[in-house]
Amino acid sequence: MSTTTELSETTLLRFATAGSVDDGKSTLVGRLLHDSKSVLTDQLEAVERASASRGQEGPDLALLTDGLRAEREQGITIDVAYRYFATAKRRFILADTPGHVQYTRNMVTGASTAELTVILIDARNGVVEQTRRHAALAALLRVPHVVLAVNKMDLVDYQESVFAAIAEEFTAYALELGVPEVTAIPISALAGDNVVEPSANMDWYGGPTVLEHLETVPVIHDLSHCHARLPVQFVIRPQTAEHPDYRGYAGQIAAGSFRVGESVTVLPSGRSSKISGIDLLGEPVSIAWTTQSVTVLLEDDIDISRGDLIVPSKDAPPTTQDIEATVCHVADAPLTVGHRVLLKHGTRTVKAIVKDIPSRLTLDDLSLHPHPGQLVANDIGRVKVRTAEPLPVDSYSDSRRTGSFILIDPNDGTTLTAGMVGESFASPEPVKDASEDDGWDF
Incomplete structure (x- = not known):
């Protein structure tokens, strides 16, 4: 061999x-x-x-x-x-x-x-x-x-x-x-x-x-039994004479597996369809699983674009605009309450506001410093973020891929914070109006 x-x-x-x-x-x-x-x-x-x-x-x-x-x-x-x-x-x-x-x-x-x-x-x-x-x-x-x-x-x-x-x-x-x-x-x-x-x-x-x-040491790469998730990276429409009506949704499967004939839901729109075909390296397959880069074809013509998430209809995560997470702040500039940021989750990027920083972890004794007001470089803490659009997020304990996100400075594209979703709030606090209309009020 x-x-x-x-x-x-x-x-x-x-x-x-x-x-x-x-x-x-x-x-x-x-x-x-x-x-x-x-x-x-x-x-x-x-x-x-x-x-x-x-x-x-x-x-x-x-x-x-x-x-x-x-x-x-x-x-x-x-x-x-x-x-x-x-x-x-x-x-x-x-x-x-x-x-x-x-x-x-x-x-x-x-x-x-x-x-x-x-x-x-x-x-x-x-x-x-x-x-x-x-x-x-x-x-x-x-x-x-x-x-x-x-x-x-x-x-x-x-x-x-x-x-x-x-x-x-x-x-x-x-x-x-x-x-x-x-x-x-x-x-x-x-x-x-x-x-x-x-x-x-x-x-x-x-x-x-x-x-x-x-x-x-045991290594488990088989995530085929996890919650199936496919973040859409590209919409493929070759418009060739051979395939004039071809419309495929391409991306890397983040977890789980997908089969032809399976009922799926597209988030955050919530529209459903069935998988009519799966292309892998240009060849049709009946099933695809975690880490494979594929193109999925659906029976129905649904408005899908980059950033959408395709999931099994029977296992769709909830969508929310209010995310609570544990984060590690990675930027030199501090993260503060009221900070306007971009939140990138999977292939989707949306506007967001830091509503609260409930605590910062003190590593000496694992105690929590309540409401520090800001996080500086290398701090670990909890944040509450309100997004402009609903996002389908998993708990990080369920999925390291779809349960994570980063916060980005909208002015220069600097990565500010790496976040791990811990809890979504069903009853968010009312969002206060900003003092000026800058397109960030949501």
Whole structure:
């Protein structure tokens, strides 16, 4: 069997790394790539040259992921670095995220699609505020699996008691946040202990190495039994002589599956029809499922445009103009009550107003600071948003795709906030009239 065929039959794991600055995330990633023989010869040679120019005796494996010149000059990761590699058992998409507090928002990008997050801790420092912040984000983003990698065990003489104390403290905190599973592994990324190969220096540890766990952790990609959702990206009307009446609705299936003959409803209009055909890569199919990009044809001529959502008629989500969500604020400018924004949900973008900011999460003790009035960069809090048009939203716990949204600055297109829908209000508070008519009153 060819290597290509073998890889096509292995599962894919998307995972992200996170941790405080200098905890060794990039070194861990570099060690994974190097020891699993996933680094090309020319890449390794380039790293060796760069390391030598900095006066280092051996190759600095962190340079395999610190790809920007500014990162190399500062010796820190400042952007999300994506890497793709594979072993005989599994393929991987890895996101190496920054450790500085001001780059916490970058973790939202890296972990939003991850099925596993590796959170690193420096064994000398233990659990710090940034560790708690990353654990909270992993919980909010509903990442199914969390690995606690207690790094730099070589600098604490490989003491089991140090590892056990850190693992106990972090696990208790993570479980309180609602993280479903924590696997703690003691490692030394620099020396290679328990990264790919088991460590001879920690014979008291009998668990898997980092790579062994990544290769064997259960990954569920089959979302065919979830709520079926198809956000419409394009309306296709080729108007050819062969197909003069062709009208198809194209997009990537966000969750679930669709079948020819199935009754569907288009939201937010609420109009219904039946699927008369499904085209996949230009060929008709009888069924299509999650992540496939398809074109759906309907029996009835319905007014459908980009931003609409096609769902099974028997499983249509409610539409609402009032959304309450937990958010991570990612912009430098603060988000304030009364802020006029654009809300992008799936392929639809609508005007919206921030009606309230009920609370901000204090990560030290998980307490809530009530009505802070604003959220600043990297804050995690709750917001209530009123949209100009009704939106069909799911709970984020039901769907990470159709239960999420972003808030955008309408003036310059800057992404302000990443949101995860928690609760829709059936009886919204009356909307107060604005002091001036600027087209945002709804």
